[in-house]
Amino acid sequence: MITNDKKDFIKYMIILAMMSSMGLLASDIYLPAMPSLSEALSTTDSSLQLTLGVYLFGLAISQIFIGFLSDIYGRRKVLLLGFSIYIIASICCSLSGSIQTLLIYRFLQAIGASAGLVVGRATISDQFNLKEATNIYNIIYPIVAISPAIAPLIGGYISTFLGWQATFEFVAIYGIILLIMSFFFLKETNLNREPKKLFHIFHSYPLLISNTAFLSYVIPVCLVYGAWFTYLSQSTFLFDEMGYSQHTIGYFYIPLAIMIYIGNLIGKKLMNTLGNEKVFYIGLFSFLSGGLLFFIFNLSSNMNHAFEIIIPMSIVSISNGIVLPLGIASAINIFKEKSGVASGLVGFTQIGFSGLCASFIGKLFGISTSVLVITVLIMSILAIFSHYFLKRQTN
Known part of the structure; x- marks a missing residue:
């Protein structure tokens, strides 16, 4: 670890939790x-x-380059630049007058946010071994x-009391606080930087993608997260159709x-007591249990009440809490x-x-409980x- 000072x-840890959540x-x-x-x-x-889908695409694509840039130029510089982009884009989102401009600013907001996600995980790997890193993830990940x-x-x-614009203003203020804290308190953790050219990024990724041990954790993580965000993108409209108000819907999460x-x-x-692998399987079977219960509910009722969605998705959420921190820590530490x-x-x-x-499940198949359940x-099952x-194959 970089410092032994408590x-x-x-x-x-406070900065890490905040920037990982932003x-x-x-x-x-x-x-x-x-x-x-x-x-x-x-x-x-x-x-x-699409405002959610575009944001997630921006968050995804930019992480490829931000991770590589933080290896070259250091974690701190990349992080502070990302926070600045995040703040400006969030303010611009609140001023958007059309869906087109909102989509543009959401994409830029995501680029800034990705710095917190990528650099946060990288600083953990810089300072801790696998066991320590997993414990750090278990502290940070619930937040x-x-x-x-x-x-x-x-x-x-x-949004109920101040309007939808205020939601983006809130995250801009959050970004400003985080930028100030990081500037004064965050130390550089990448102490072994080597000058590289940008095209070297394309030499690194095939090595990772071809590693079955790496993929054995990454693919289930993607599937758990994909199910979660399918729920998030559709649930608001489903609850709205059931007649629930905006602030009531907020409680359902x-x-x-x-x-x-x-x-x-x-x-x-x-x-x-059980080890990482058995615990990972417990998380995966929790995911399957939630999916099966959801399927049973959908067959046996008209799905007119919020609890019929919330109960099975709560079981899926248990899987989320087990699979994601363990899967991410295991995958990253394969290539320390x-x-x-x-x-x-x-x-x-x-x-x-x-x-x-x-973005596309709702577009292709519509917004309905049946689509969400399937x-x-x-x-x-795929996870x-x-x-x-x-x-x-790895073994």
Whole structure:
């Protein structure tokens, strides 16, 4: 570790938690306002879903380059530049008068946010071994994981009383606070930088992509996250059709946040006795259990009540709390000497796949509980089989 000072470590953990959460906070805080936002911008619900998809695409694509740049120029410089872009783009989002301009600024906002995600993970790998890194993720991840669940609750109140523009102003203020804290308290952790050319990035990624051990963790992480963001992109409209108000919809994400935290506690407690691999499978089977329960609910009822969606998705959220921190830590630490690049690729695949799900599942198949149910079930089955077969090839 870079420092043994306890106060410096606490400051680092606070900044790490905040910058790891900023991307997902910005992605979801405006979700309860989407029905009113579509009316304000004179656009359709399916078109407005693109604001989430474009954001996730920007968050994904930029992570490839930001991870590589942080390996060359250092974590701190890249991070501060990213925060500045995030703040400016968030302010511009609040001033948007059309869906086209909002999409542009959402993409730029995502580029800035990706610096927090990538550099945060890379600083962990810079300073800790796999066991220590996993423990750090288990401390940080509950905060990160609940941010997309808590953000709609915050956004529901903000948009109800101050309008949809205030949700973007809120994340801009969050970015300003984080920029100031990072400038004064965050130290450089990449002490072994080597000058490289940008085209070298294309030599690093094939090595990672061809590694079955790496893929055995990354693919399930992508599928769990994809199911989660499919839910986030569709649930607001489904709850709105059921007749719930904006601030009431915000409360529906709280059980999911709690279950993510519980899942993380379960994973942390079992890891020392059962080992990483068995705990990872527990998370994957939790994912499948939620998908099967969702499927049963959809067959046996008209799905007219929020609890029929929230209960199975809460079980899926337990999987979220187990699979994501363990999968991400395991994947990045396979390539410890290329932690920036590995972190960027994990982020690209994880967020990129989520962006595809959020943008195109609704566009191609419509917004309905049946579409959501089938998506979650298929992804849960694929997550188990992909990890099992790729692990067999690795062994």
